[in-house]
Amino acid sequence: MTPATDTPSEAAVPQLPAAAPEHACDVLIADDSTHSREILTNLLRSHAMDLSVRQVRDGSEALSAFWEHKPRVTFLDIDMPGQDGLSVLQTIRRKRRDAFIVIVSGHSSAENVRQALSAGANGFIVKPFKPQRIIDVLERYRSVTGHRLVASDGALRPG
Amino acid sequence: VDIELHYDPPEVPMIDDARAFVIEREAGLQDEVHWVPTLRGKVLLAEDGPHNQRLIGALVEATGARLTIVDHGEAALEAALEGDHDLVLMDIQMPVMDGMTATRLLRAACYAGPVVALTANVMRADLEKYRKAGCTDALGKPIDRRRLYNVLARYLRSGDDGGDAIAEQTEDKMNAVLQRLAVEFRAELPARIASIEQALARRDWQGLRSQVHTLKGVAGSVGFPELTRLAQPVEASIAAARHTEAELQCAMLLEAARLGLKEPA
Numbered sequence: 001m002t003p004a005t006d007t008p009s010e011a012a013v014p015q016l017p018a019a020a021p022e023h024a025c026d027v028l029i030a031d032d033s034t035h036s037r038e039i040l041t042n043l044l045r046s047h048a049m050d051l052s053v054r055q056v057r058d059g060s061e062a063l064s065a066f067w068e069h070k071p072r073v074t075f076l077d078i079d080m081p082g083q084d085g086l087s088v089l090q091t092i093r094r095k096r097r098d099a100f101i102v103i104v105s106g107h108s109s110a111e112n113v114r115q116a117l118s119a120g121a122n123g124f125i126v127k128p129f130k131p132q133r134i135i136d137v138l139e140r141y142r143s144v145t146g147h148r149l150v151a152s153d154g155a156l157r158p159g
Numbered sequence: 160v161d162i163e164l165h166y167d168p169p170e171v172p173m174i175d176d177a178r179a180f181v182i183e184r185e186a187g188l189q190d191e192v193h194w195v196p197t198l199r200g201k202v203l204l205a206e207d208g209p210h211n212q213r214l215i216g217a218l219v220e221a222t223g224a225r226l227t228i229v230d231h232g233e234a235a236l237e238a239a240l241e242g243d244h245d246l247v248l249m250d251i252q253m254p255v256m257d258g259m260t261a262t263r264l265l266r267a268a269c270y271a272g273p274v275v276a277l278t279a280n281v282m283r284a285d286l287e288k289y290r291k292a293g294c295t296d297a298l299g300k301p302i303d304r305r306r307l308y309n310v311l312a313r314y315l316r317s318g319d320d321g322g323d324a325i326a327e328q329t330e331d332k333m334n335a336v337l338q339r340l341a342v343e344f345r346a347e348l349p350a351r352i353a354s355i356e357q358a359l360a361r362r363d364w365q366g367l368r369s370q371v372h373t374l375k376g377v378a379g380s381v382g383f384p385e386l387t388r389l390a391q392p393v394e395a396s397i398a399a400a401r402h403t404e405a406e407l408q409c410a411m412l413l414e415a416a417r418l419g420l421k422e423p424a
Contacts, residue, residue: 108236108237117267124240126240130243133240140269
């Protein structure tokens with residue numbers, strides 16, 4: 001039942017921004033590659049130090065972690081064992097139109113992009129990750145929801 | 160592409176290209192085209208016309224910026240998402256996927272970098288369409304060297320450490336490309352005139368329109384601004400189905416083209 005998270009670092013969950021108390025974590029990352037999860041986590045934290053990040057390894061873990069923790073932003077790898085990212089996206093989207101979900105893929109094929117956007121993705125980023133595209137996602141989250149992903153003092157580091 | 164996008168276009172004021180162009184002309188600044196900024200950064204050019212690929216390619220490379228060229232909208236979408244370009248120059252009319260669709264999908268995918276539309280249609284209503292699709296700016300065709308450099312300098316970092324020798328070298332290379340393009344245009348002009356005449360004789364308005372459109376987008380950048388100017392009303396008349404008017408205007412265009420051929424290069 002409880003999703004297997006493998007982030008000891010999140011034991012010290014920082015204070016959540018007051019604006020949206022229903023979220024029990026900031027970011028959920030679903031990807032079967034440990035390497036990818038770590039890189040994305042590090043990139044996110046380099047822009048927003050105090051982010052609480054949960055990591056899961058496949059689609060069904062992603063679903064249970066999503067309903068349990070109500071993350072502000074969810075990154076779903078498109079290519080995961082079991083349920084892939086697109087079907088997780090569709091399942092969540094049926095109940096939560098306002099969830100902010102970004103599809104992650106190793107290929108930027110136009111067909112993948114179209115499918116993800118039609119299924120209701122809020123973004124599409126490609127591995128290997130480019131720092132600027134991560135910033136784009138954080139900025140889009142802010143402009144769509146009106147909330148920053150981190151409390152204003154937990155803030156964006158320069159550079 | 161019928162996709163519900165979770166995205167609102169950014170409210171970025173666009174440069175009214177048509178107006179800026181006219182103002183520059185009126186102020187007599189058109190001749191002041193020898194400035195080549197020294198720049199650093201990566202530019203993605205999505206353009207299917209070989210002439211403009213080479214023209215814009217030579218102009219961009221002369222600044223020191225790095226350039227990637229793709230020739231349709233899907234390739235542009237894929238390259239932009241995969242790369243870390245500082246600027247995308249996006250032709251609007253392209254095969255496979257047009258530039259507006261590619262830009263719309265990029266914006267929906269969270270891509271926030273600058274995307275500049277390249278287009279021969281710079282009426283206010285056109286510019287509004289590009290802005291709504293997510294473009295941050297527009298550059299009119301034929302490509303005006305000074306306007307292109309203004310746009311590049313706005314979005315790329317200055318790279319003022321290359322040294323004059325390198326700058327001179329790249330500028331020589333660029334001028335060589337520009338000259339070659341002009342020579343080629345001249346060599347191809349009789350064939351272009353012939354196919355316009357044929358389309359006119361067949362009263363093939365759509366064929367004529369596309370011939371004239373291509374001529375309009377190229378002539379001005381290789382020393383025949385008059386042809387670009389005369390092609391504009393022909394296209395507009397065909398679009399409005401005013402065929403008699405189009406025929407007269409086309410006759411003037413052809414006359415100017417034949418005269419242009421007689422002048423020494």
